Amino acid sequence: MRKTIEPQLKIGQTHIPNINFDLSSRDEIPQLLIGLQVIYSDLPSQKAVLQAISESLAEKIDFHNGRPGMDLWKILVLGTLRLNCNWDFDKLHDIANNHLILRQMLGHTLYDVEEQYKLQTLKDNISLFTPELMGRIDQIVVNNGHSLIGNKARKGLNASCDSFVEETNVHFPTDISLLWDALQKSIHLIMGIFDEIISSQWRQGEHHLRKLKSALRKVQQIKRSNSKNSEKIALKKNILNPLFRIV
Numbered sequence: 001m002r003k004t005i006e007p008q009l010k011i012g013q014t015h016i017p018n019i020n021f022d023l024s025s026r027d028e029i030p031q032l033l034i035g036l037q038v039i040y041s042d043l044p045s046q047k048a049v050l051q052a053i054s055e056s057l058a059e060k061i062d063f064h065n066g067r068p069g070m071d072l073w074k075i076l077v078l079g080t081l082r083l084n085c086n087w088d089f090d091k092l093h094d095i096a097n098n099h100l101i102l103r104q105m106l107g108h109t110l111y112d113v114e115e116q117y118k119l120q121t122l123k124d125n126i127s128l129f130t131p132e133l134m135g136r137i138d139q140i141v142v143n144n145g146h147s148l149i150g151n152k153a154r155k156g157l158n159a160s161c162d163s164f165v166e167e168t169n170v171h172f173p174t175d176i177s178l179l180w181d182a183l184q185k186s187i188h189l190i191m192g193i194f195d196e197i198i199s200s201q202w203r204q205g206e207h208h209l210r211k212l213k214s215a216l217r218k219v220q221q222i223k224r225s226n227s228k229n230s231e232k233i234a235l236k237k238n239i240l241n242p243l244f245r246i247v
Contacts, residue, residue: 002057002069004050012109017041019104029095032084033105035141036077045144049076049137056133070125074106076137078122079129092126093119176223180216184209 009015016037021030039045053072081102082092095102096117108115171177187208194202225232 002054003071004054005046005071005073006107010107010109010112012111013107014104014109016105016107019101021101028085029081029099030101032080033077033101036080036105039076039141040073042144045141048140048144052136052140053129053133056130056136057128070121071107075125075129077102077105078126080134082126083129083131083134089119089123089126093117093122096122176216176219180212183212187212 017040019033019037021034021037025031039049050072053076078092078096081087081095082089085091087095096106097103103112187205191202191205194205222232227233
């Protein structure tokens, strides 16, 4: 048995539209909660979002019979935070039990200190809030926003967003590594030409790549060498100077 939202306010409970946030905060939690507050305050958006959540739940769930389950509004709030903040369930468990403003958004009061969420309860319920469901809700919110804007949406909207750094396998562009990238790409292109046009493999391609890799390692070792040996110093000049002129 699940409710969408608990309609009856408890003693000491702050109604969700009346919750105050620190508007100067740049943390993601109050920003997300303000957005959820807007959804709650707009009845058509609230109904559409909660309907999408109820449709995504298992067909065997009976909303009128059985043990009480987590309200759909709580699943929306906690699921939105978990996906947008990229939290694991341990982090969500701690925040849900200790964050004052979040607990007000979940319908708790200062007298509900002992009403704590169990970790397994969060796993069983918030796991129902999938990225696919989040995509459906995003579309509902965007469409509602366009209806509020009116004709401006048809003329085109300008939006801003934040970017973030993602870890990739990109090495530092040194002269030697750039030369390696250029030669490696040239060999791969020649091998592709042989495959498509001449209909035969360039058998020496892999061999040349291995030789090129071996030469790269040798040049890197010479470049890093701080040896005072005159022969190694001369070798370093004879090999590296022509390479730098090529680059």
